[in-house]
Amino acid sequence: MPLRELLGDEVLDLLLERSRDGAGGLRLTGQGSMLGELVKAVLERALEAELSAHLGYGKHDPAGHGSGNSRNGKIGKTVQTGVGPVRLAVPRDREGSFEPVLVPKRAGRVSGGLDDMIISLYAHGMSVRDIQHHLRQIYDTELSHEAISNITDAVLSEARAWQSRPLEAVYPVVFLDAIVVKVRDNNTVQAKPAYLAVGIDTDGEKHVLGIWLAKTPLDAATAGEGARFxxxxxxxxxxxxxxxxxxxxxxxxxxxxxAVHQAFPHTTVQTCVVHLIRNALRPVARKDAAAVAAELRTIYTAANAEAAFDALAAFADGQWGRKYPQAVRVFESAWDRFTPFFAFTGPVRKLLYTTNGIESLNYQLRKVTKARGHFPGDDAVIKLLWLAIINIEDKRARERALRKEKTGKRADQPARLIEGQRTMGWREALNELDLAYPGRIR
Incomplete structure (x- = not known):
């Protein structure tokens, strides 16, 4: 039965009257609000039921006579909830053996809605100080910095479990990219890259494999990101x-x-072509960018590596190559890592051409981390990034479901940004990869 029918008009009218502020408006949250009164009534009723179960008999039940333990009044207690602070009358027993489950002794808040709210605010990029201000301003709820940190730290074990979960035996393609965050390490705040890896499994589904931050040696000023890392x-x-x-x-x-060849000797390392183009265009004047980009296109769209080399030589000897020799050196320095994708046809080339998939995820993550001054440690970075990834993926899934509900049509955008997303054209790409790397996929 709907709650509206259970309460009835008389109860609702009374709640409305008691929840109006001095200006005649409604106080839905905060101390003495409508929702606060409902939460208070429900919690106190539940506490009475818990005490009855503990004693073995109900209130005013004759079965309690001579039982050796009985009710012993109530004690006032204020707890923080998802709708603001609520003043409760907590029942007691004479022996003092009653331990409430819903509102434990010495607990200053009721978990559930409030904890979920704090974790959600944290996942959206709000700092602990911002969350404190938000709870105080909107819900009239006071929580200490330590209490909020403890709530968010409760998910750290889940983040670590995710970080160490078993992975697939074979990943045909793995993309790696980083976002830069400020972290306190060795008592100094420094900018450190947080690397994310996205792998495509043999079914063509994408997965975030993990998050890694380089450690700073005690005798160094910056994080070590070389071969050891x-x-x-x-x-x-x-x-x-x-x-x-x-x-x-x-x-x-x-x-x-x-490092990758030491662990996986037969892995091919492919440099992101889009990154090469960006690096090559960096020294180019804005007025020349379109013309230079058109010339560079002849290099990375060549039929094979030999034709690409000839195109690069022609570019170097041409007008733009002589004017911007730095653009030529970008391709020359990365040539061995740039050319592997020429061994494939369109489906695989399109797959390897760019790391845009992981860059799109990192763009969303940067919006979450940019509001932070710095993180107290590496665990705080991993905790926030893990929460943000879950939040981003859930948000995309909700948006897709809403569009489908409104239009009745299947949404064009994938339900997820990365996790579990099916790679377009994977069947053709898989067949070609299987021929190129016989016996390593199936």
Missing amino acids: WASVMTDLKNRGVRDILIACTDGLAGFED
Whole structure:
């Protein structure tokens, strides 16, 4: 039965009257509000039921005579809830053995809605101080910095479990990219890259494999991101069940190639073509950018590596190559990592051409992290990024479901940004990868 019918008009009218403020408006949240009164009534009723179950008899029940324990009045207690502070009358027993479950002794808040709200605000990028201000301003709820931190820390174990979960044995393609965050490390605040890896499994579904931050050695000023760091990342992947990666797409990460080949000797390292184009256009004047980009297109759209080399040589000897030799050097320095994708046809080339998929996710994550001054440690970064990834994916799924409900049509956008998203054209790409790397996929 709907709550509206259960309460009745008389009760609702009384709640409305008691919840009006001095200006005649309604106070839906905060102390003495309509929702606060309802929460108070429900909690006190539940506490009475808990005490009856503890004693073994109900209030005013003759069965309690001579039982050895009985009700012993009530004690006032204010708890913080999702609708603001609520003043409760908590029942007691004479022996003092009653331990409420719903509102435990010495607990200053009722979990559930309030905890979920705080975690949601945290996942959207609000700092602990911002959350304190929000709860005080909207709900008239006071929570200490430590209490809010403890609530958000409760999900850290889940984040660590996710970070160490078993992975697939083979990933045909893995993309790596980073966002830069400010973290306190060795008693100093420094900018550190947080690397994310997105893998495409043999079914063509994308998954975020993990988040890694480089540690800062005690005798160094910045985080070590070289071969040792990447060796630890590869070891982590192997310990979680990965035995082979066919192609790893990155943006020229220092020390990455040696580390990945040590762990996975037959992995092909492919530099993101879009990153190469951006780096090549960086020294180019804005008025010349369109013309230079058109010339560069002849390089990365060539039929094969030899034709691409000829196109680069022609560009270097031409007007724009002589004017912007830095653009030529960008391709020359990354040539061995740029050319592997020429061995494939359109479906695989399109797949390897860019790391835009993971960059789209990182763009969303930057919107969450940019409001922070700095993080107190690496665990805080992983906790927030994990919460943000879940929140972003759930938001996309809700938006898609809402569009489908309104239009009755299947939405064009995927339900997820990354996690579980099916790779377009995967069947053709998988067949070609299977021929190029026989026996390593199936």
